[in-house]
């Protein structure tokens with residue numbers, strides 16, 4: 001909208017008024033209190049919160065305006081929506097409305113038309129009608145754009161998308177960003193879904209799953225301020241580089257302290273460094289290499305088997321057995337010294353009845369302490385100090401020997417016992433022989449594998465309880481790669497299920513340990529908590545790229561419908577055939593120059609395997625081209641030009657992508673390769689190029 005329009009001038013005036021109000025409120029807060037007075041210190045905390053809120057407002061006070069006429073009133077009221085809220089100091093009236101407030105939901109759910117609208121406020125449903133929906137872009141305290149996406153009585157054709165397209169056309173740096181100004185209605189529904197749900201979201205590549213999950217955390221913290229703490233929320237993501245990539249969004253939304261971790265890190269923390277993960281078993285070598293034959297994936301694949309609810313149920317039976325036979329049928333009375341014994345009946349009563357509600361480890365500790373107290377009482381009945389000393393020595397020695405015989409509540413020891421040859425009379429193990437052998441070999445060397453972690457932490461949990469580690473909300477990103485056992489385990493660390501679980505089966509490149517259908521995860525929850533959502537519209541890429549990727553999608557075995565593009569058109573996808581290796585370096589050099597000239601800030605060259613990427617990186621370096629090589633275990637994503645194996649590119653996005661070596665051998669006609677290529681191609685926002693020597697992959701024909 002032109003700067004001379006009345007709308008622009010009106011909004012500019014409002015913006016200047018807003019800055020004046022912010023300045024007034026900031027100066028009213030006064031200087032920082034550094035004294036010792038406790039009440040002042042508490043007040044200072046509140047003042048600091050206000051300072052931070054006003055600082056955030058000062059950069060970019062709001063992004064939207066909705067003129068809403070509430071039923072029963074004659075005139076519509078303009079509502080300005082921002083990342084944080086602010087009331088007018090003088091009157092207490094809302095001046096900027098926090099995007100998470102109930103009334104702000106209208107801004108997102110309203111998609112046009114003259115029909116009445118309503119929103120759910122704490123005091124009940126409030127109805128009315130919308131007269132204007134306006135997007136405002138403010139950068140560095142300057143009003144840059146005013147775009148009306150709806151005006152009551154106007155023709156409103158195509159206006160709704162203009163601001164979104166303007167935002168999507170932006171070039172990216174090395175961080176994911178917030179989308180508060182353009183959240184779409186179907187995303188808003190997920191963000192504002194009730195707290196006690198296990199939301200399972202199947203979303204096409206680029207549909208905003210990760211972004212939506214982060215906004216949902218900010219919403220929950222706002223909506224349930226008294227009940228939910230950021231420190232008790234956690235985001236599980238596939239690797240630390242991905243966590244680094246998304247780490248900017250929550251601070252932008254004014255949310256701090258949410259724990260962001262990987263499942264392996266969280267699990268090994270629980271086990272108190274008692275287990276060591278086997279080195280050298282990088283997934284890249286086993287599952288994504290082109291050398292050797294990839295193992296078949298079925299229910300006996302170690303990751304699938306050890307992540308199943310059936311494995312969990314079998315472990316539960318073994319644990320129940322252990323608990324019921326903990327004291328053993330052959331148990332003897334505790335004889336402190338000859339002639340002074342504590343009967344088996346009393347010991348059983350303490351352990352099996354009195355301490356029944358404690359965790360097993362705690363019951364064992366309590367029992368030991370109780371027998372010790374009994375021993376002290378017996379010693380106190382002895383008058384002669386010399387005899388007492390004597391008996392004390394014998395009693396303590398015998399107590400140690402006696403309690404040492406009780407089974408240890410140790411997760412690793414118990415887990416090992418599950419893979420030991422079954423003793424005669426016990427049920428045969430349901431664990432496939434190959435898995436038993438492989439696991440035994442690792443355990444013997446003192447190692448476990450990532451797929452052992454859910455069971456180990458589960459056993460630890462059954463022995464020790466949740467140890468005060470209760471989650472208020474859990475986000476699981478890239479959830480197609482997690483197992484039902486993992487989700488059931490996390491659920492145990494929660495009073496009532498409150499999950500945002502999101503993923504895309506079409507990107508299920510870790511099918512050897514992940515799920516093939518979402519029902520596998522929803523089986524963990526009862527019907528009342530289950531809530532399934534689909535996000536089909538994709539925002540990341542241009543129309544051309546999405547349509548191209550949809551062709552690959554049809555070769556995955558997921559049966560998922562094609563992603564729906566937003567109407568943002570760009571360059572056609574470029575498929576280049578190189579005749580030989582010598583042509584590669586000059587081709588890439590031109591590719592990079594061309595894309596830089598067109599304003600692309602982040603550019604990725606996506607290779608098929610680790611080795612291919614290492615070789616390419618060396619070649620580029622020798623040719624004087626600077627690029628960051630990403631390998632497994634990487635913790636940071638730097639932006640610029642990146643070389644990344646396709647299996648590690650998941651979750652990231654780049655302005656321009658070059659799929660290196662997209663030949664028929666690299667990406668053959670099978671579902672696993674289709675998923676890999678789908679991941680690779682859907683990383684591109686604006687431009688996508690593929691090259692191959694010889695025939696290009698049949699997945700795109």
Ligand SMILES: Nc1ncnc2c1ncn2[C@@H]1O[C@H](COP(=O)(O)OP(=O)(O)OP(=O)(O)O)[C@@H](O)[C@H]1O
Nearest residue numbers: 179182183184205206207208209210211539540651
């Ligand atoms: N409503 C929206 N407005 C503006 N941009 C959006 C919106 N929704 C998503 N995006 C943008 O689309 C891109 C993809 O988002 P995100 O990475 O969250 O998607 P995803 O579904 O997790 O993708 P993938 O599964 O491919 O990793 C991001 O650049 C994000 O900012």
